[in-house]
Amino acid sequence: MDISVVIPLYNEEESLPELTAWIAKVMQEHNFSYELLFIDDGSTDTSWSVIEGLIAENPAVKGVKFRRNYGKSAALNVAFEAAKGDVVITMDADLQDSPDEIPELYRRIREEKFDLISGWKKKRYDPITKTIPTKLFNAATRKMSGIQLNDFNCGLKAYRSDVIKTIEVYGEMHRYIPVIAKWAGFKNIGEQVVEHRARKYGVTKFGFSRFINGFLDLLSIFFVGKFGKRPMHFFGSLGVLSFLIGTFLTIWLISVKLYEISMNLKYRDITDQPLFYIALVAIVVGFQLFLTGFVAELVTRNSSERNQYLIEKEIL
Structure with missing residues (x-):
């Protein structure tokens, strides 16, 4: 037809x-x-x-x-x-x-x-x-x-x-x-x-x-x-990036406070600074995104379609 x-x-x-x-x-x-x-x-x-x-x-x-x-x-x-x-x-x-x-x-x-x-x-x-x-x-x-x-x-x-x-x-x-x-x-x-x-x-x-x-x-x-067959590449990348940003901010805040203490400067507690809570949220979100990617990867690997791919031609 x-x-x-x-x-x-x-x-x-x-x-x-x-x-x-x-x-x-x-x-x-x-x-x-x-x-x-x-x-x-x-x-x-x-x-x-x-x-x-x-x-x-x-x-x-x-x-x-x-x-x-x-x-x-x-x-x-x-x-x-x-x-x-x-x-x-x-x-x-x-x-x-x-x-x-x-x-x-x-x-x-x-x-x-x-x-x-x-x-x-x-x-x-x-x-x-x-x-x-x-x-x-x-x-x-x-x-x-x-x-x-x-x-x-x-x-x-x-x-x-x-x-x-x-x-x-x-x-x-x-x-x-x-x-x-x-x-x-x-x-x-x-x-x-x-x-x-x-x-x-x-x-x-x-x-x-x-x-x-x-x-x-x-x-x-x-x-x-x-990302259907590799969800960790998406969620894991975002999770690692967010976690690293949060970790960097935390280390920076601690370094600033130690410097102020060593120089006898007036300082605020780390927990009094808004940047601390931004860093904390970034770390938590990063961990959750990484965990989401890990769970999605487990689901993908156990899917009945995990190794089904579209083949146009085949000569065996």
Whole structure:
């Protein structure tokens, strides 16, 4: 099968028939064999009934319905497990992504050998309350990941099948799939300017809390990707640094007091100085960080996945 089109959705009953017809038209024009996977993320409208009707009309349409709303990441993860196409295209269900972009995305994955291509909605129709925070998060993600993409959260993406069968998406991490893919060893990541169309039906599911959760997930990806199998390198380094700072401050305070005593100078007790308590906190925190790293290392070494690594090719 050439293409799997994955569409997570929540309360998008009005747009589904038009989107399905549009995708079918594009596939027929380019003679693609395809499947269309709708993942209903616990919709409260008639979206699932619409999907059932589309399945009856078009054998390429398939559907999964969650009992409740789990979020876009969960929908994508389930779809990735079910997808059978050589190239997987993800897009939103609200008609803001154009299916006309699919042929070029497919061509670039197959001919230019990209692992992943992320869409870039260079001209957007979103309100400024969404575009400005999005730009800030894109800049932060570029800085932390080293991936030079302008729009990490664009729903329109294309993947080589190996990518989606390797990575795991959860939480709010769908917006950072390029980062997850990079940490999994897929480094041939590209970008393509795509059309962003004004919303035709329904209302946006955007909320400010998504940025908070997204930032926390970005930190999780960064930490797990870099230190997941060696937590002591992170916690131990910080712990040793904090402990040394606290120890240095303590020695300095004692040295100053001994000098003042030897010179018959007026002095304060060490415990009367704020710097003493800073040194004490630094020593305690350093010890706790080191202990955290030690415990995390024990947990990692006893994990069933401690020696599971991603192997691309093997000749034995």
